[in-house]
Amino acid sequence: MTELPPPPPPPRLAFPPIEYGGSLLLAWQLRNKRVLIVGGGEVAAGRLRSVLEADAFVTLIAPSSNLHPEVRFRVWSDPRATSRITYHDRNFHLPSPSSPVVEDSSEPDDLEGIDVVLTAIDDVETSRKIYELAHERRIPTNVADIPPSCDFYFGSQIRSGPLQIMVSTNGKGPKLASIIRKRLEGRLEELGGKRGLGEIVERVGALRERLRERAPDVGGSLGKRRMRWMIELCDTWSLEELGELDDVMMERLLDEGWEKGGKVPSFLSMGGVRAVGRDWTGRIVEWASVDHAVHLAVGVTVGAVVSFAVCRRLMPTT
Numbered sequence: 001m002t003e004l005p006p007p008p009p010p011p012r013l014a015f016p017p018i019e020y021g022g023s024l025l026l027a028w029q030l031r032n033k034r035v036l037i038v039g040g041g042e043v044a045a046g047r048l049r050s051v052l053e054a055d056a057f058v059t060l061i062a063p064s065s066n067l068h069p070e071v072r073f074r075v076w077s078d079p080r081a082t083s084r085i086t087y088h089d090r091n092f093h094l095p096s097p098s099s100p101v102v103e104d105s106s107e108p109d110d111l112e113g114i115d116v117v118l119t120a121i122d123d124v125e126t127s128r129k130i131y132e133l134a135h136e137r138r139i140p141t142n143v144a145d146i147p148p149s150c151d152f153y154f155g156s157q158i159r160s161g162p163l164q165i166m167v168s169t170n171g172k173g174p175k176l177a178s179i180i181r182k183r184l185e186g187r188l189e190e191l192g193g194k195r196g197l198g199e200i201v202e203r204v205g206a207l208r209e210r211l212r213e214r215a216p217d218v219g220g221s222l223g224k225r226r227m228r229w230m231i232e233l234c235d236t237w238s239l240e241e242l243g244e245l246d247d248v249m250m251e252r253l254l255d256e257g258w259e260k261g262g263k264v265p266s267f268l269s270m271g272g273v274r275a276v277g278r279d280w281t282g283r284i285v286e287w288a289s290v291d292h293a294v295h296l297a298v299g300v301t302v303g304a305v306v307s308f309a310v311c312r313r314l315m316p317t318t
C-alpha cells in the first residue's frame with residue numbers, strides 16, 4: 001500500500017514569523033499565594049506594592065534598622081496591607097552547608113511554604129545563594145538587578161483600575177522602559193477621554209458580568225452567541241460610547257439587544273448622544289454622553305401611564 005503524500009506546505013508568509021529572544025508577558029494570578037520579599041529598601045518597597053496589588057500574602061525579611069519609609073508604612077500602619085504582611089526583623093537565613101536546613105529543624109527555613117521569591121538587597125553574593133536555594137526547590141525567583149538569577153523580570157507598569165500595561169525592554173534598558181511608560185501614560189489619557197480607559201474597562205466588565213448572569217452557559221452554543229455579541233458590541237461602539245454604559249443603559253441594552261436576539265443595538269438607539277467638539281487643548285475629539293433626561297422622561301411617562309391604568313382598574317364603576 002502506498003502512503004499518501006504529505007499535504008503541501010502553506011504559502012510563505014501565511015503566518016507571522018517567530019521573533020526569538022522575547023519574554024512571555026503574562027498576567028500572573030498571585031491571589032492568596034505567598035511571596036517572600038528579602039530586603040527593605042526602595043526597590044523592596046516597589047516590589048511590595050506590586051505584589052500586594054495582586055492580592056498576594058507577603059513574608060518580608062529585612063533588618064528593621066534599615067527599612068524604607070514606605071515599607072515601614074505597609075508593615076505597621078497601612079490598614080489595607082498590614083494583615084497581609086508577615087514581617088521578620090533579621091537577615092535572610094542562609095543554611096550552613098554542614099547543616100542542611102531540611103535536616104535541622106532548629107534552623108528557620110525561610111523558603112518553606114513560599115510560592116515566589118523576590119530579593120532586593122545590596123549583597124550580590126547572598127542574592128545568588130538565595131536564588132540557588134529557591135532554584136533547587138523550583139520556586140520562581142527575581143533577584144533585582146541580576147538577570148542571570150531571574151526566572152522573570154519586572155517591567156515598568158501603568159495601572160488604571162482593572163487595566164494594567166507593562167513595558168519591558170527585556171533587560172536592554174530599564175530606564176528607557178520607564179521613559180517609554182511615561183510617554184504612553186500621556187497618550188493613554190488622551191485615548192481614554194473624559195472617563196479614562198480604566199473606567200471604560202470597568203464598565204465593560206460590569207456588562208459582561210450581567211450578561212453572564214443572563215446566559216451562564218460555558219462552552220455551548222449560548223456561550224458562543226454571548227461571545228459573538230460582546231465582540232460585536234466592542235467593535236461597533238467606540239471607547240467613549242462604552243464608557244457611558246451606566247446601570248440604566250446596561251439593562252436596556254441587555255433587554256432590547258441581548259434578550260431579543262438579533263444585532264447589537266447602536267449607542268444612539270440606547271439614548272446615547274454623540275458629538276464632535278474640541279477639548280481644552282483645542283484638539284478635535286469625539287464626545288459621547290447619555291441623555292438622562294430621555295431615560296427619565298421615558299421612565300416617568302411609563303410610570304404615569306401604569307399608575308393611571310391601575311387607578312382606572314381600582315376605581316369603582318358606576
Ligand SMILES: C[C@@]1(CC(=O)O)C2=NC(=C\c3[nH]c(c(CCC(=O)O)c3CC(=O)O)Cc3[nH]c(c(CC(=O)O)c3CCC(=O)O)/C=C3\N/C(=C\2)[C@@H](CCC(=O)O)[C@]3(C)CC(=O)O)/[C@H]1CCC(=O)O
Nearest residue numbers: 144145153154155156168169170171172173174175177178
Ligand atoms: C523596569 C524596572 C521595574 C522594576 O524593577 O520595578 C526595572 N528596572 C527599573 C529601573 C532601573 N534599574 C536600573 C536602573 C539604573 C539605570 C541602568 O542601569 O540602566 C534603573 C533606572 C532607575 O532606577 O530609575 C539598574 C539595573 N536594572 C537591571 C540591571 C542589571 C543589568 O542590566 O544587567 C541594572 C544595572 C545594575 C548595575 O549596573 O549594577 C536589571 C533589571 N531591571 C529590570 C526592571 C529588569 C529589566 C526590565 C527591562 O529591561 O525592561 C531587570 C533585567 C531585572 C529586574 O530587576 O527585574 C525599573 C523601572 C520602573 C519604573 O520606573 O517604571
Ligand SMILES: NC(=O)c1ccc[n+]([C@@H]2O[C@H](COP(=O)([O-])OP(=O)(O)OC[C@H]3O[C@@H](n4cnc5c(N)ncnc54)[C@H](O)[C@@H]3O)[C@@H](O)[C@H]2O)c1
Nearest residue numbers: 039040041042043044061062066091092120121122144145
Ligand atoms: N530593578 C530595579 O529597579 C533596581 C533599581 C535600583 C536598584 N536596584 C538594585 O536592587 C537592590 C536593592 O536596591 P535598594 O535601593 O532597595 O537598596 P537599599 O540599600 O536601599 O536596601 C537594601 C535592603 O536590603 C536589606 N538587606 C541587606 N542584606 C540583607 C539580607 N541578607 N537579608 C535581608 N535583608 C537584607 C537591607 O537591610 C536594606 O533594607 C540593589 O542591588 C540595587 O542595585 C534595582
